[in-house]
Amino acid sequence: MENRYNKLVEKSLSKGSVDPEDIRWILTEKSVELLQLLSAVYQVRYRYFENKVKINILNNVQSGNCTEDCKYCAQSKESENTIDTYPMKADDEIIEGARQAYETGAFRYCMVFSGRGLGKNRIEKICSVVKKIKAQYRMELCVSAGFLSDDDAQELVKAGVNRYNHNLNTSSSYYSKICTSHDYGKRVDTIKTARKSGLDVCSGVIIGMGETVDDIIKMTDELRQVGAKSIPVNFFIPIKGHRIPEFKPLDPQYCLKVLSAFRFALPEAEIRASAGREYHLRSLQALCLYAVNSVFAKGYLTTGGDSVDSTKQMIEDSGFVVEEIE
């Protein structure tokens, strides 16, 4: 059995991925030993990222009232959640968020806008804020603002945005189960637009919405096809009023196997333990660092999370190092 772990490492490092059957084995085979798996996946993670961990800080700069019907999202107009909703924050507030992120040692500041996409006014406003942040703080900037046109993408590049986030969220086969107001193809088009303009692509998934192992295998393949350099792996948080009837509680060991599967399948990508890290991994959180090289701190879009200090403490206590921007 030990051989199988070594083979995963060899395959991932030499071929740049593992086979679908390897992912199925990791996720379904009861005899898989978690610590052996983590020891193996750490070899792959170490090859590309040594023991460094990037800290990302999100700012939900516009919240709620979205016309789309993504069932996992508390910001959809269809959601029964009672989250805070607000239009785009003032520049000062967004820049203050950037200052705090910078001063706490964040590698990247991610500005997220609810809604289907950007209009001319919002693009101008975002670009103006981005330029101000870039002039003051040495930090990567990521924008997540829905569907993107060629012109929008070029404006973002000119302003200095490093990365555009647009999650695939699940597999193409399962997409219609989680959203009906747009299709999977539209998501892929936006990612292609971002890439074409020169933006790095951040695109991730949400695990725990009723997807099968085949869907997870497909997600790894589809993320490779769209060229995602950064992959946030979220674990669905069943906040009150959610609309995912297929949700079943996730256990921490399964979550760690999922993160390992993504690392083996996409060895060179920045894999990020994202929403649900605290909620689902619970006391095993620190073990995720053997597979991932990136985490969020200070919470997510509509749910809280560990502070920057306790996230740093976890990283350092586990023998990892917070990565600083060069």
Ligand code: SF4
């Ligand atoms: S498009 Fe974005 S903000 Fe709108 S419902 Fe879907 S995930 Fe939520």
